[in-house]
Amino acid sequence: MLGRIIGRSAGEITFRFSYNEDVKIGEILVAEDKESNAIFFLRVIDIKYGHEGPENWGLLAAGEMLMMDKRNEEYTLIEKERRLFKIGVCKPLGYVVENEFKKPKTIPSYFSGVRKPRKEDYTFLEKYMGDIEIGKLRSGESIIDMKVGIDGKLLPYHIGIFATTGMGKSNLMRVMAASIMNAGRYGVLIIDPHGEYYEGTGKGLKHHPLAEERLVVYSPNPEYGMNHLMISPYEINVSDVEEIFNFSEAQRDALYSLYGKYGKRWLIELQENDGETLAYEFDRRIQEMTFNVLKRRLERIYSSDIIHKDEKISIVDAIIKQLHEGKVVLVDTSSLYEYEELLIAVMLARRILNKNKSLFKNKEEFSKISPVLITVEEAQRVINEGIFAQIAREGRKFKVGLCAITQQPKLIKEEVLSQLNTFFILGLADEGDRNILKSSSKQDISHLEKEIQTLEIGEALITYPGAPFALPVKIHLYDEFISENAEKIKKDSVDEDFF
Ligand SMILES: Nc1ncnc2c1ncn2[C@@H]1O[C@H](COP(=O)(O)OP(=O)(O)OP(=O)(O)O)[C@@H](O)[C@H]1O
Ligand SMILES: [Mg+2]
Numbered sequence: 001m002l003g004r005i006i007g008r009s010a011g012e013i014t015f016r017f018s019y020n021e022d023v024k025i026g027e028i029l030v031a032e033d034k035e036s037n038a039i040f041f042l043r044v045i046d047i048k049y050g051h052e053g054p055e056n057w058g059l060l061a062a063g064e065m066l067m068m069d070k071r072n073e074e075y076t077l078i079e080k081e082r083r084l085f086k087i088g089v090c091k092p093l094g095y096v097v098e099n100e101f102k103k104p105k106t107i108p109s110y111f112s113g114v115r116k117p118r119k120e121d122y123t124f125l126e127k128y129m130g131d132i133e134i135g136k137l138r139s140g141e142s143i144i145d146m147k148v149g150i151d152g153k154l155l156p157y158h159i160g161i162f163a164t165t166g167m168g169k170s171n172l173m174r175v176m177a178a179s180i181m182n183a184g185r186y187g188v189l190i191i192d193p194h195g196e197y198y199e200g201t202g203k204g205l206k207h208h209p210l211a212e213e214r215l216v217v218y219s220p221n222p223e224y225g226m227n228h229l230m231i232s233p234y235e236i237n238v239s240d241v242e243e244i245f246n247f248s249e250a251q252r253d254a255l256y257s258l259y260g261k262y263g264k265r266w267l268i269e270l271q272e273n274d275g276e277t278l279a280y281e282f283d284r285r286i287q288e289m290t291f292n293v294l295k296r297r298l299e300r301i302y303s304s305d306i307i308h309k310d311e312k313i314s315i316v317d318a319i320i321k322q323l324h325e326g327k328v329v330l331v332d333t334s335s336l337y338e339y340e341e342l343l344i345a346v347m348l349a350r351r352i353l354n355k356n357k358s359l360f361k362n363k364e365e366f367s368k369i370s371p372v373l374i375t376v377e378e379a380q381r382v383i384n385e386g387i388f389a390q391i392a393r394e395g396r397k398f399k400v401g402l403c404a405i406t407q408q409p410k411l412i413k414e415e416v417l418s419q420l421n422t423f424f425i426l427g428l429a430d431e432g433d434r435n436i437l438k439s440s441s442k443q444d445i446s447h448l449e450k451e452i453q454t455l456e457i458g459e460a461l462i463t464y465p466g467a468p469f470a471l472p473v474k475i476h477l478y479d480e481f482i483s484e485n486a487e488k489i490k491k492d493s494v495d496e497d498f499f
Pocket of ligand 2: 171
Protein backbone atom coordinates (compact mmCIF):
# COMPACT_ATOMS: atom_id res chain seq x y z
CA MET A 1 0.00 0.00 0.00
CA LEU A 2 1.17 3.46 -0.82
CA GLY A 3 -0.89 5.20 1.84
CA ARG A 4 -3.93 5.24 4.08
CA ILE A 5 -6.88 7.60 4.02
CA ILE A 6 -7.01 9.94 7.00
CA GLY A 7 -9.28 12.84 6.21
CA ARG A 8 -12.40 12.91 4.20
CA SER A 9 -15.24 14.94 2.92
CA ALA A 10 -17.12 14.41 -0.33
CA GLY A 11 -15.17 17.30 -1.85
CA GLU A 12 -11.64 16.49 -0.71
CA ILE A 13 -9.89 13.38 0.55
CA THR A 14 -6.49 13.27 2.24
CA PHE A 15 -4.17 10.36 2.83
CA ARG A 16 -0.90 9.82 4.61
CA PHE A 17 2.02 8.27 2.77
CA SER A 18 5.69 7.65 3.35
CA TYR A 19 8.24 10.44 3.36
CA ASN A 20 10.28 8.48 0.79
CA GLU A 21 7.49 7.86 -1.70
CA ASP A 22 7.03 10.04 -4.73
CA VAL A 23 3.56 11.14 -5.77
CA LYS A 24 2.97 13.88 -8.32
CA ILE A 25 0.24 16.40 -8.84
CA GLY A 26 -2.21 15.17 -11.45
CA GLU A 27 -1.56 11.53 -10.63
CA ILE A 28 -4.63 9.36 -10.29
CA LEU A 29 -4.61 6.92 -7.38
CA VAL A 30 -7.12 4.37 -6.25
CA ALA A 31 -8.49 3.70 -2.81
CA GLU A 32 -9.83 0.22 -2.18
CA ASP A 33 -12.80 0.30 0.10
CA LYS A 34 -13.11 -3.18 1.61
CA GLU A 35 -16.41 -2.28 3.29
CA SER A 36 -18.35 -1.41 0.13
CA ASN A 37 -16.22 -3.36 -2.36
CA ALA A 38 -15.77 -0.20 -4.41
CA ILE A 39 -12.69 1.28 -6.00
CA PHE A 40 -12.43 5.04 -5.60
CA PHE A 41 -10.50 7.14 -8.09
CA LEU A 42 -8.65 10.07 -6.58
CA ARG A 43 -6.82 12.81 -8.45
CA VAL A 44 -3.90 14.27 -6.50
CA ILE A 45 -4.28 18.04 -6.43
CA ASP A 46 -1.78 18.97 -3.72
CA ILE A 47 1.01 17.45 -1.64
CA LYS A 48 2.13 18.60 1.80
CA TYR A 49 4.54 17.53 4.52
CA GLY A 50 3.42 16.39 7.92
CA HIS A 51 5.07 15.21 11.13
CA GLU A 52 4.08 13.39 14.24
CA GLY A 53 4.43 14.80 17.74
CA PRO A 54 3.54 18.20 19.12
CA GLU A 55 2.41 20.74 16.57
CA ASN A 56 5.44 22.98 16.93
CA TRP A 57 7.96 20.12 16.89
CA GLY A 58 8.93 20.85 13.25
CA LEU A 59 9.48 24.50 13.99
CA LEU A 60 11.74 23.71 16.96
CA ALA A 61 13.68 21.00 15.11
CA ALA A 62 14.36 23.32 12.18
CA GLY A 63 15.70 25.95 14.58
CA GLU A 64 17.94 23.37 16.20
CA MET A 65 19.27 22.33 12.78
CA LEU A 66 20.08 25.90 11.79
CA MET A 67 22.06 26.39 15.00
CA MET A 68 24.02 23.22 14.32
CA ASP A 69 24.60 24.21 10.69
CA LYS A 70 26.39 27.30 11.99
CA ARG A 71 28.66 25.11 14.06
CA ASN A 72 29.13 22.76 11.14
CA GLU A 73 27.63 19.92 13.10
CA GLU A 74 25.38 17.15 11.80
CA TYR A 75 21.83 16.85 13.14
CA THR A 76 20.59 13.30 13.27
CA LEU A 77 16.88 12.78 13.21
CA ILE A 78 15.84 9.75 15.19
CA GLU A 79 13.11 7.70 13.53
CA LYS A 80 12.92 10.09 10.60
CA GLU A 81 10.87 7.61 8.60
CA ARG A 82 8.21 7.45 11.24
CA ARG A 83 8.11 11.07 12.33
CA LEU A 84 8.02 12.66 8.90
CA PHE A 85 5.48 11.83 6.26
CA LYS A 86 3.60 13.33 3.37
CA ILE A 87 -0.04 14.17 2.93
CA GLY A 88 -1.72 13.83 -0.42
CA VAL A 89 -4.75 16.02 -1.04
CA CYS A 90 -7.11 14.53 -3.60
CA LYS A 91 -10.23 15.34 -5.44
CA PRO A 92 -12.47 12.26 -5.59
CA LEU A 93 -13.34 11.59 -9.24
CA GLY A 94 -15.90 8.91 -8.56
CA TYR A 95 -15.99 5.21 -7.80
CA VAL A 96 -16.51 1.96 -9.60
CA VAL A 97 -18.65 -0.92 -8.40
CA GLU A 98 -19.11 -3.90 -10.71
CA ASN A 99 -17.49 -2.06 -13.60
CA GLU A 100 -19.98 0.82 -13.39
CA PHE A 101 -18.67 4.32 -12.84
CA LYS A 102 -20.52 6.52 -10.34
CA LYS A 103 -20.12 10.17 -9.49
CA PRO A 104 -18.45 10.83 -6.11
CA LYS A 105 -21.58 10.84 -4.00
CA THR A 106 -20.01 8.73 -1.27
CA ILE A 107 -16.52 8.48 0.22
CA PRO A 108 -14.11 5.64 0.99
CA SER A 109 -13.99 4.43 4.58
CA TYR A 110 -11.36 5.71 7.02
CA PHE A 111 -7.90 4.10 6.70
CA SER A 112 -8.77 2.60 3.32
CA GLY A 113 -5.57 1.67 1.52
CA VAL A 114 -4.40 3.93 -1.31
CA ARG A 115 -2.31 2.53 -4.16
CA LYS A 116 -1.20 3.29 -7.70
CA PRO A 117 -3.73 2.15 -10.30
CA ARG A 118 -3.30 -1.00 -12.35
CA LYS A 119 -4.48 -1.43 -15.91
CA GLU A 120 -7.45 -3.59 -14.80
CA ASP A 121 -8.76 -0.74 -12.66
CA TYR A 122 -9.50 1.20 -15.81
CA THR A 123 -11.52 -1.38 -17.73
CA PHE A 124 -14.68 0.57 -16.92
CA LEU A 125 -13.32 3.40 -19.10
CA GLU A 126 -13.26 1.26 -22.24
CA LYS A 127 -16.93 1.86 -22.99
CA TYR A 128 -16.33 5.61 -23.02
CA MET A 129 -13.62 5.37 -25.66
CA GLY A 130 -14.53 6.42 -29.18
CA ASP A 131 -13.26 5.52 -32.63
CA ILE A 132 -10.85 8.43 -33.09
CA GLU A 133 -7.74 7.38 -31.23
CA ILE A 134 -5.52 10.20 -30.04
CA GLY A 135 -3.32 8.91 -27.25
CA LYS A 136 -2.97 6.88 -24.10
CA LEU A 137 -4.31 7.34 -20.64
CA ARG A 138 -1.97 9.14 -18.31
CA SER A 139 -1.64 9.33 -14.58
CA GLY A 140 0.49 12.32 -13.71
CA GLU A 141 3.63 11.77 -15.80
CA SER A 142 3.30 8.03 -16.21
CA ILE A 143 1.50 6.41 -19.08
CA ILE A 144 -1.10 3.70 -18.60
CA ASP A 145 -1.39 1.15 -21.36
CA MET A 146 -4.89 2.09 -22.38
CA LYS A 147 -5.85 3.82 -25.61
CA VAL A 148 -7.92 6.98 -25.49
CA GLY A 149 -10.11 8.06 -28.36
CA ILE A 150 -12.98 10.45 -28.81
CA ASP A 151 -16.25 9.46 -30.38
CA GLY A 152 -16.80 10.62 -33.96
CA LYS A 153 -20.33 11.58 -32.94
CA LEU A 154 -18.77 14.50 -31.04
CA LEU A 155 -17.30 16.10 -34.17
CA PRO A 156 -20.35 18.20 -35.12
CA TYR A 157 -20.53 19.36 -31.51
CA HIS A 158 -17.29 21.26 -32.08
CA ILE A 159 -13.82 20.91 -30.61
CA GLY A 160 -11.37 23.35 -29.06
CA ILE A 161 -7.63 22.68 -28.90
CA PHE A 162 -5.86 25.04 -26.52
CA ALA A 163 -2.19 25.37 -25.67
CA THR A 164 0.65 27.77 -25.37
CA THR A 165 2.93 27.77 -28.39
CA GLY A 166 4.96 24.59 -28.87
CA MET A 167 2.93 22.42 -26.47
CA GLY A 168 1.58 20.14 -29.22
CA LYS A 169 -1.58 21.54 -30.85
CA SER A 170 -0.62 20.78 -34.44
CA ASN A 171 0.73 17.35 -33.53
CA LEU A 172 -2.62 16.54 -31.91
CA MET A 173 -4.50 17.74 -34.98
CA ARG A 174 -2.30 15.54 -37.19
CA VAL A 175 -2.96 12.51 -34.99
CA MET A 176 -6.68 13.22 -35.04
CA ALA A 177 -6.66 13.59 -38.85
CA ALA A 178 -4.76 10.28 -39.14
CA SER A 179 -7.30 8.46 -36.97
CA ILE A 180 -10.13 10.02 -38.94
CA MET A 181 -8.47 8.70 -42.12
CA ASN A 182 -8.39 5.25 -40.53
CA ALA A 183 -12.10 5.48 -39.78
CA GLY A 184 -12.96 6.74 -43.28
CA ARG A 185 -16.40 8.04 -42.37
CA TYR A 186 -15.82 11.67 -41.41
CA GLY A 187 -14.75 14.52 -43.65
CA VAL A 188 -12.13 16.95 -42.37
CA LEU A 189 -11.14 20.24 -43.92
CA ILE A 190 -7.74 21.40 -42.73
CA ILE A 191 -6.64 24.90 -43.65
CA ASP A 192 -2.90 24.85 -43.13
CA PRO A 193 -1.36 28.33 -42.89
CA HIS A 194 2.05 27.03 -41.80
CA GLY A 195 2.46 24.21 -44.32
CA GLU A 196 3.12 21.68 -41.55
CA TYR A 197 0.48 19.02 -42.16
CA TYR A 198 1.44 17.48 -45.51
CA GLU A 199 5.05 16.68 -44.80
CA GLY A 200 5.79 18.11 -41.38
CA THR A 201 9.32 18.16 -40.01
CA GLY A 202 9.40 14.39 -39.74
CA LYS A 203 6.29 12.70 -41.04
CA GLY A 204 3.10 14.26 -42.33
CA LEU A 205 -0.32 13.24 -43.56
CA LYS A 206 1.18 12.16 -46.86
CA HIS A 207 2.91 9.31 -45.01
CA HIS A 208 -0.40 7.86 -43.85
CA PRO A 209 -0.78 4.38 -45.34
CA LEU A 210 -4.23 5.27 -46.66
CA ALA A 211 -3.24 8.72 -47.97
CA GLU A 212 -3.71 7.74 -51.59
CA GLU A 213 -7.42 7.04 -51.21
CA ARG A 214 -8.39 9.24 -48.27
CA LEU A 215 -6.28 12.40 -48.45
CA VAL A 216 -6.83 15.18 -50.98
CA VAL A 217 -4.41 18.11 -51.09
CA TYR A 218 -4.93 21.56 -52.60
CA SER A 219 -2.03 23.94 -53.04
CA PRO A 220 -1.39 27.15 -55.00
CA ASN A 221 1.84 25.49 -56.17
CA PRO A 222 0.80 21.88 -56.57
CA GLU A 223 3.38 19.15 -56.63
CA TYR A 224 2.74 15.78 -58.21
CA GLY A 225 -0.49 14.29 -56.87
CA MET A 226 -1.86 17.57 -55.52
CA ASN A 227 -4.69 19.71 -56.86
CA HIS A 228 -4.41 23.33 -57.92
CA LEU A 229 -5.88 25.73 -55.34
CA MET A 230 -7.79 28.19 -57.51
CA ILE A 231 -11.06 29.98 -56.97
CA SER A 232 -13.31 31.86 -59.32
CA PRO A 233 -14.67 35.35 -58.61
CA TYR A 234 -18.13 33.92 -59.37
CA GLU A 235 -17.87 31.94 -56.14
CA ILE A 236 -16.99 34.84 -53.87
CA ASN A 237 -19.90 36.30 -51.93
CA VAL A 238 -20.26 39.82 -50.61
CA SER A 239 -20.49 38.30 -47.11
CA ASP A 240 -17.12 36.59 -47.67
CA VAL A 241 -15.25 39.81 -48.36
CA GLU A 242 -17.16 41.57 -45.59
CA GLU A 243 -15.51 39.20 -43.14
CA ILE A 244 -11.96 39.98 -44.15
CA PHE A 245 -12.06 43.72 -44.83
CA ASN A 246 -13.77 46.55 -42.95
CA PHE A 247 -16.31 48.54 -44.91
CA SER A 248 -18.30 51.67 -44.14
CA GLU A 249 -22.09 51.62 -44.27
CA ALA A 250 -22.07 53.35 -47.69
CA GLN A 251 -19.51 50.90 -49.06
CA ARG A 252 -21.51 47.94 -47.81
CA ASP A 253 -24.64 49.32 -49.45
CA ALA A 254 -22.75 49.66 -52.70
CA LEU A 255 -21.52 46.04 -52.46
CA TYR A 256 -25.03 44.71 -51.94
CA SER A 257 -26.38 46.92 -54.72
CA LEU A 258 -23.75 45.47 -57.05
CA TYR A 259 -24.81 42.00 -56.01
CA GLY A 260 -28.49 42.89 -56.46
CA LYS A 261 -27.87 44.04 -60.02
CA TYR A 262 -25.20 41.62 -61.26
CA GLY A 263 -25.60 38.57 -59.00
CA LYS A 264 -22.58 36.24 -59.16
CA ARG A 265 -20.83 38.67 -61.56
CA TRP A 266 -20.72 41.46 -58.95
CA LEU A 267 -16.95 41.36 -58.35
CA ILE A 268 -16.15 41.04 -62.04
CA GLU A 269 -18.39 43.99 -62.97
CA LEU A 270 -16.86 46.07 -60.18
CA GLN A 271 -13.33 45.39 -61.36
CA GLU A 272 -13.90 45.48 -65.12
CA ASN A 273 -15.71 48.85 -65.18
CA ASP A 274 -14.48 52.25 -64.06
CA GLY A 275 -16.10 54.17 -61.22
CA GLU A 276 -17.72 56.67 -63.56
CA THR A 277 -19.49 53.96 -65.58
CA LEU A 278 -20.69 52.19 -62.43
CA ALA A 279 -22.06 55.40 -60.90
CA TYR A 280 -23.93 55.98 -64.17
CA GLU A 281 -25.29 52.39 -64.15
CA PHE A 282 -26.70 53.01 -60.68
CA ASP A 283 -28.30 56.35 -61.69
CA ARG A 284 -25.72 58.13 -59.48
CA ARG A 285 -27.42 56.82 -56.32
CA ILE A 286 -23.94 55.60 -55.40
CA GLN A 287 -20.97 57.91 -55.70
CA GLU A 288 -18.21 57.30 -58.18
CA MET A 289 -15.76 57.68 -55.30
CA THR A 290 -17.33 54.84 -53.34
CA PHE A 291 -16.89 52.52 -56.31
CA ASN A 292 -13.31 53.64 -56.73
CA VAL A 293 -12.50 52.88 -53.09
CA LEU A 294 -14.11 49.44 -53.39
CA LYS A 295 -12.23 48.74 -56.61
CA ARG A 296 -8.93 49.54 -54.94
CA ARG A 297 -9.78 47.45 -51.90
CA LEU A 298 -10.87 44.37 -53.78
CA GLU A 299 -8.22 44.67 -56.46
CA ARG A 300 -5.95 42.68 -54.15
CA ILE A 301 -8.30 39.75 -54.31
CA TYR A 302 -9.22 40.08 -57.95
CA SER A 303 -5.64 40.12 -59.14
CA SER A 304 -4.50 37.43 -56.72
CA ASP A 305 -2.71 34.40 -58.18
CA ILE A 306 -5.34 32.09 -56.74
CA ILE A 307 -8.12 33.64 -58.82
CA HIS A 308 -9.06 32.18 -62.19
CA LYS A 309 -11.77 33.63 -64.40
CA ASP A 310 -13.45 30.46 -65.67
CA GLU A 311 -16.97 30.19 -64.34
CA LYS A 312 -17.21 26.49 -65.09
CA ILE A 313 -14.29 25.37 -62.96
CA SER A 314 -15.06 25.15 -59.25
CA ILE A 315 -12.83 23.46 -56.73
CA VAL A 316 -15.31 24.40 -54.01
CA ASP A 317 -17.88 21.90 -55.27
CA ALA A 318 -15.17 19.27 -55.60
CA ILE A 319 -13.98 19.87 -52.04
CA ILE A 320 -17.48 19.61 -50.59
CA LYS A 321 -18.03 16.34 -52.46
CA GLN A 322 -14.76 14.93 -51.13
CA LEU A 323 -15.67 15.93 -47.58
CA HIS A 324 -19.07 14.31 -47.90
CA GLU A 325 -17.31 11.13 -49.00
CA GLY A 326 -15.36 11.07 -45.75
CA LYS A 327 -12.02 12.35 -46.98
CA VAL A 328 -9.43 14.56 -45.33
CA VAL A 329 -9.02 17.67 -47.46
CA LEU A 330 -5.84 19.60 -46.80
CA VAL A 331 -5.62 23.15 -48.14
CA ASP A 332 -2.08 24.47 -48.03
CA THR A 333 -2.22 28.24 -47.71
CA SER A 334 1.32 28.68 -46.43
CA SER A 335 2.51 30.64 -49.46
CA LEU A 336 -0.50 32.98 -49.48
CA TYR A 337 -1.15 36.35 -47.88
CA GLU A 338 -3.30 36.23 -44.78
CA TYR A 339 -6.30 37.83 -46.52
CA GLU A 340 -6.15 35.15 -49.22
CA GLU A 341 -6.01 32.41 -46.61
CA LEU A 342 -8.95 33.91 -44.70
CA LEU A 343 -10.94 34.37 -47.90
CA ILE A 344 -10.54 30.69 -48.72
CA ALA A 345 -11.41 29.60 -45.17
CA VAL A 346 -14.48 31.80 -44.96
CA MET A 347 -15.68 30.92 -48.46
CA LEU A 348 -15.33 27.18 -47.97
CA ALA A 349 -16.95 27.26 -44.53
CA ARG A 350 -19.94 29.22 -45.83
CA ARG A 351 -20.42 26.98 -48.83
CA ILE A 352 -20.18 23.81 -46.73
CA LEU A 353 -22.78 25.02 -44.25
CA ASN A 354 -25.12 26.21 -47.01
CA LYS A 355 -24.74 22.98 -48.97
CA ASN A 356 -25.52 20.88 -45.90
CA LYS A 357 -28.48 23.08 -45.05
CA SER A 358 -29.97 22.51 -48.46
CA LEU A 359 -29.31 18.75 -48.28
CA PHE A 360 -30.95 18.69 -44.85
CA LYS A 361 -34.34 19.15 -46.48
CA ASN A 362 -33.96 15.75 -48.11
CA LYS A 363 -33.67 13.28 -45.22
CA GLU A 364 -32.40 10.42 -47.34
CA GLU A 365 -29.63 12.39 -49.06
CA PHE A 366 -28.67 14.05 -45.81
CA SER A 367 -28.29 10.72 -44.05
CA LYS A 368 -25.76 9.61 -46.68
CA ILE A 369 -23.23 12.40 -46.25
CA SER A 370 -20.34 12.14 -43.79
CA PRO A 371 -20.19 14.70 -40.98
CA VAL A 372 -17.66 17.43 -41.75
CA LEU A 373 -15.12 18.93 -39.36
CA ILE A 374 -13.57 22.27 -40.31
CA THR A 375 -10.32 23.05 -38.55
CA VAL A 376 -8.94 26.54 -38.13
CA GLU A 377 -5.49 27.33 -36.78
CA GLU A 378 -5.20 30.62 -34.85
CA ALA A 379 -8.97 30.44 -34.52
CA GLN A 380 -9.16 33.58 -32.38
CA ARG A 381 -8.74 35.57 -35.64
CA VAL A 382 -12.03 34.49 -37.21
CA ILE A 383 -14.23 32.56 -34.85
CA ASN A 384 -15.92 35.37 -32.91
CA GLU A 385 -18.09 36.61 -35.74
CA GLY A 386 -19.39 35.76 -39.16
CA ILE A 387 -19.63 32.31 -40.67
CA PHE A 388 -17.50 30.52 -38.07
CA ALA A 389 -19.58 31.86 -35.18
CA GLN A 390 -22.66 30.83 -37.13
CA ILE A 391 -21.32 27.28 -37.56
CA ALA A 392 -20.54 27.15 -33.83
CA ARG A 393 -24.16 28.06 -33.12
CA GLU A 394 -26.05 25.98 -35.66
CA GLY A 395 -23.58 23.57 -37.33
CA ARG A 396 -24.42 20.48 -35.28
CA LYS A 397 -27.88 20.18 -36.79
CA PHE A 398 -26.34 20.21 -40.27
CA LYS A 399 -23.43 17.85 -39.49
CA VAL A 400 -20.82 20.61 -39.63
CA GLY A 401 -18.36 20.84 -36.74
CA LEU A 402 -15.60 23.29 -35.99
CA CYS A 403 -12.21 22.48 -34.57
CA ALA A 404 -10.82 25.71 -33.20
CA ILE A 405 -7.09 25.64 -32.51
CA THR A 406 -5.68 28.53 -30.52
CA GLN A 407 -2.95 29.66 -28.15
CA GLN A 408 -5.20 32.31 -26.66
CA PRO A 409 -8.63 31.03 -25.69
CA LYS A 410 -9.21 34.23 -23.73
CA LEU A 411 -9.56 36.05 -27.05
CA ILE A 412 -12.53 33.89 -27.97
CA LYS A 413 -15.94 35.10 -26.87
CA GLU A 414 -17.45 33.04 -24.08
CA GLU A 415 -20.67 32.42 -25.99
CA VAL A 416 -18.62 30.86 -28.82
CA LEU A 417 -16.42 28.86 -26.42
CA SER A 418 -19.47 27.46 -24.70
CA GLN A 419 -20.57 25.98 -28.05
CA LEU A 420 -17.38 23.90 -28.22
CA ASN A 421 -18.32 20.70 -26.44
CA THR A 422 -14.98 18.90 -26.49
CA PHE A 423 -11.91 20.59 -25.05
CA PHE A 424 -8.34 19.43 -25.47
CA ILE A 425 -6.43 21.39 -22.88
CA LEU A 426 -2.67 21.16 -23.21
CA GLY A 427 -0.15 23.22 -21.23
CA LEU A 428 -1.36 26.79 -20.82
CA ALA A 429 0.99 29.27 -19.21
CA ASP A 430 -1.40 32.21 -19.03
CA GLU A 431 -3.79 32.45 -16.11
CA GLY A 432 -6.39 34.39 -18.09
CA ASP A 433 -6.48 31.59 -20.66
CA ARG A 434 -6.95 28.95 -17.98
CA ASN A 435 -9.70 30.86 -16.25
CA ILE A 436 -11.83 31.27 -19.33
CA LEU A 437 -11.64 27.53 -20.03
CA LYS A 438 -12.65 26.76 -16.45
CA SER A 439 -15.91 28.57 -16.88
CA SER A 440 -16.75 27.08 -20.30
CA SER A 441 -15.68 23.45 -19.89
CA LYS A 442 -18.34 20.76 -19.85
CA GLN A 443 -16.67 19.22 -16.80
CA ASP A 444 -15.63 20.78 -13.56
CA ILE A 445 -11.94 21.53 -13.98
CA SER A 446 -11.66 24.16 -11.26
CA HIS A 447 -9.42 21.88 -9.16
CA LEU A 448 -7.09 21.20 -12.09
CA GLU A 449 -5.44 24.62 -12.14
CA LYS A 450 -2.07 23.28 -10.89
CA GLU A 451 -2.12 20.34 -13.25
CA ILE A 452 -2.84 22.44 -16.33
CA GLN A 453 0.01 24.70 -15.35
CA THR A 454 2.42 21.77 -15.10
CA LEU A 455 1.39 19.82 -18.21
CA GLU A 456 4.40 18.85 -20.33
CA ILE A 457 4.49 18.88 -24.14
CA GLY A 458 1.91 16.45 -25.54
CA GLU A 459 0.11 15.97 -22.22
CA ALA A 460 -3.53 16.94 -22.23
CA LEU A 461 -6.81 16.90 -20.37
CA ILE A 462 -9.90 16.11 -22.40
CA THR A 463 -13.36 17.18 -21.37
CA TYR A 464 -16.63 16.46 -23.11
CA PRO A 465 -20.22 15.91 -22.02
CA GLY A 466 -20.64 12.34 -20.88
CA ALA A 467 -17.00 11.71 -19.96
CA PRO A 468 -16.71 10.33 -16.41
CA PHE A 469 -14.17 13.06 -15.57
CA ALA A 470 -11.59 15.26 -17.29
CA LEU A 471 -9.47 12.54 -18.90
CA PRO A 472 -5.70 12.85 -18.53
CA VAL A 473 -4.01 11.81 -21.76
CA LYS A 474 -0.61 11.62 -23.36
CA ILE A 475 -1.20 12.44 -27.01
CA HIS A 476 0.60 10.12 -29.45
CA LEU A 477 3.58 11.65 -31.18
CA TYR A 478 2.46 11.69 -34.82
CA ASP A 479 5.61 10.12 -36.26
CA GLU A 480 5.42 7.15 -33.90
CA PHE A 481 1.68 6.76 -34.31
CA ILE A 482 1.91 6.70 -38.08
CA SER A 483 4.67 4.06 -38.06
CA GLU A 484 2.64 1.77 -35.78
CA ASN A 485 -0.41 2.49 -37.88
CA ALA A 486 1.40 1.46 -41.06
CA GLU A 487 2.45 -1.81 -39.41
CA LYS A 488 -1.09 -2.49 -38.29
CA ILE A 489 -2.69 -1.71 -41.65
CA LYS A 490 -0.14 -3.91 -43.40
CA LYS A 491 -0.93 -6.73 -40.99
CA ASP A 492 -4.70 -6.30 -41.39
CA SER A 493 -4.49 -6.45 -45.16
CA VAL A 494 -2.32 -9.58 -44.95
CA ASP A 495 -4.97 -11.15 -42.73
CA GLU A 496 -7.66 -10.20 -45.22
CA ASP A 497 -5.71 -11.68 -48.11
CA PHE A 498 -5.22 -14.83 -46.10
CA PHE A 499 -8.93 -15.46 -45.65
N1 LIG B 1 2.32 14.32 -28.10
C1 LIG B 1 3.60 14.65 -28.21
N2 LIG B 1 4.56 13.82 -27.75
C2 LIG B 1 5.86 14.16 -27.85
N3 LIG B 1 6.31 15.30 -28.38
C3 LIG B 1 5.43 16.17 -28.86
C4 LIG B 1 4.02 15.90 -28.79
N4 LIG B 1 3.36 16.94 -29.35
C5 LIG B 1 4.31 17.81 -29.75
N5 LIG B 1 5.55 17.37 -29.46
C6 LIG B 1 6.82 18.06 -29.76
O1 LIG B 1 6.63 19.45 -29.64
C7 LIG B 1 6.89 20.12 -30.88
C8 LIG B 1 5.88 21.22 -31.09
O2 LIG B 1 4.60 20.66 -31.32
P1 LIG B 1 3.49 21.38 -32.20
O3 LIG B 1 4.06 21.93 -33.45
O4 LIG B 1 2.38 20.41 -32.32
O5 LIG B 1 3.11 22.57 -31.23
P2 LIG B 1 2.03 23.73 -31.44
O6 LIG B 1 1.29 23.84 -30.16
O7 LIG B 1 1.25 23.47 -32.66
O8 LIG B 1 2.96 25.00 -31.62
P3 LIG B 1 2.61 26.41 -32.36
O9 LIG B 1 1.86 27.22 -31.36
O10 LIG B 1 3.96 26.96 -32.62
O11 LIG B 1 1.81 26.10 -33.57
C9 LIG B 1 6.82 19.01 -31.93
O12 LIG B 1 7.67 19.27 -33.00
C10 LIG B 1 7.24 17.77 -31.18
O13 LIG B 1 8.64 17.62 -31.21
MG1 LIG C 1 0.94 24.59 -34.40
